[in-house]
Amino acid sequence: MHEVVITGVGLVSSLAEGADANYARLREGAAAVYDRDALAPFPIHPLPALDYGELIPKKSDQRQMEPWQRLGVYAAGLALKDGGVLGDVGVLSRTHMIVAAGGGERDIAVDEAIMTGVRAASDRGAYLNEQLSNNLRPTLFLAQLSNLLAGNISIVHGVTGSSRTFMGEESAGLDALGTMVARIRAGDVDIGLVGAAYSSARSDMSLLFGFAGSLLSGEPAGVWSRAARGGGMILGSIGAFLLLESRAHALARGARIASVVGPVLSDRSNRQPGAAAGNARRQWSTIEGSLAPGPVGLLSGATGVEPVTAEERAFLAEIGARRDIYVRATGARIGHGVEAAAPANVGLAALALREGGFFPPFESGTVEREAAEPPSQIVVTSFGHWRGEGMVLIQRDRGGQA
């Protein structure tokens, strides 16, 4: 069994561009950045200004993508750069890739014009056909297509070992990580790129996530404090990619090892009361078997959607009563990035372990409390807003042979 290490982290959020800058902003307790107007009444964490040309040199490539793809290709470039393989054709041609993706931005103006026009049309079908044929840009389809984030990463960065895309919201991000880790452990893959991107300023997604009331409206609040208002997500623009390798491969090329990947667990419950916590308890019992003595950091992917967030909070209080666990729900600072949520939290865990620091509580007076010392092991949780429960253990690198 090969040990899997993280050697590169690429992260963009509303707080900052770059993994180190995000880590630093979160460490210093920087306030969350909100855009309250773009999708009012739902606040979002917006995309920061990025100089895409840094990592996507060709303007023609940039034009072929919608914002989520550009964000993802950029963040993937950051991870490759952090791992020291950006532009290394030899390594990239045998680097495998799993991307977690939803779909791309729709052309909102075109949709609204057609939705309005079709109501007065005498021939509904003919009108729809004519409008779609005349107003959809041919390139928009490719900019929306789920597997074209991966496709663009191949084109722009030259990652061509293989390319797979998983869908399925939060679980997709976790399962992308879990699958790549399993492939490396089995010795089928030496080096792999995993990640996702979510662009928050999308009214088509407000419609989708609004159907079940899964968005918080009005004044922003931390994820643990939304229950009285019915709960809900505050979506955040996040691009998060991880470069994973077998320890032997990382050592052979002299890579800097940020952290070591432990168990990656992912499951699905029917979300009957207690079902999600039941999965979490089973997963925790597996994780506990891999924990070293000492405190545990815990980066929660809690979405703020209720009642599952309350279930996670109760579960965390329960395990926190048995050992020192420092919970931090990153959603309170960078928002919820759906497919990108778990990769972002794993990336932040890797950074914290590499730097030997940890984050102050993001929401004091809740299940989050001050850390007495920086943990050498961090658990990432993922309770999907609709389905899927997962847990990942990331540990500080203590050196070791291939």
Place this chain on the structure above:
Amino acid sequence: MNLVDSRGRPTVVVTGIGIVTSLGVGKAENWAKLTAGQSGIRRIRRFSTEGLRTQIAGTVDFVAPPGAHPPDRSFALAEMAAQEAIDQAGVKQDGAFPGPLFIAVPPAEIDWSSREELSADLPADAPVTYRALIEKSFGRRSDLQRRFLFGGVADRVADRFGTRGSPVSITTACASGATAIQMGVEAIRRGETDAALIIGTDGSIDPETLVRFSLLSALSTHNAAPEEACRPFSRDRDGFVMAEGGGALALESLASAAARGAAILGVVAGCGERADSFHRTRSNPDGAAIIGAIRAALDDAGLAPEEVDYINAHGTGTPENDKMEALACAAVFGERMARLPISSNKSMIGHTLTAAGALEAIIALLTIQHGVLPPTINYLDPDPSIPLDVVPNVARPATVRAAMSNSFGFGGQNACLVFRAAP
């Protein structure tokens, strides 16, 4: 046969298959029609094709009501195919499938009929905006959230068949079905599970999906004679024909299948994949990624090129695909490619997109099992630049011990699978 392959990994076998296409439901009906050279392509009746350049498709109109939304149709196709596969495998434990689900499923999107339904209650004279739709539906339509989430179809299939763990929804464009099979094979080889349920499903034909491919000039416009529209490897091929379908495979370790005395339909001997970095919709003219995927599949199977008896082609009928596929096959199989049979099911069932890799893998397995090569129909005007034995127009008996199935997709996706006869 050995319980492990030449690399010491568990041998992966197929113990159940299920198939739904525009030709009909089930193995028997589909195989009879495929070997009779019948086409399932017809004029689209589901929606108005007024003003569209392409008005034909291989729609499956018998699995869901005419007004069904695309994800519901994809679910119905998946359910029907999976039921047939699980029944044949006889693999249930406590009423549930004893392994994970890997499902190739089209990206979900709120469709136009849903948008229109949601706007029906809005004032007639006001413009319809997303904001207005959100105000009207917020917190009141959780049914639509489940329908249109990207993991929604997988969630329903997992509930329906009781598969284990987190279901994985896969999209590698037109290679998705092959990737799903590869995921299942890998999970069994790693010893994570003894069985896996693999599904490829696509019920996504609606006005917008048709227009999108049409705008990329990818579709055949031979509207006058739908059955003759898809002409893989012909000089006058002019594009692919969109189609729907569902295919399911119960994969198992040979050890597990043998222990319970299950009938074995075939062996998944090898999987190969490569990403192409050349262009969003076109292969690098050197064919390196396709060649790499084919070679990787053969290597994974421990087979020499000479041991492959038949190729189930991706064979879309677009000028670009068929040329590149022929070029890559020639590079791998050499001068033998002039005699090695390669046929395209898409000439009959159209391009089932997300489902294609799974459906065509199933047809490759049926080919091995029955010893009959399904034809490439509509092959009346051979393309002289790609001389191939496409099993022209009429099915042909042949002994097939090993078959390859190719799948390629937008975004640089290339996946190949190798199947062998049951031990």
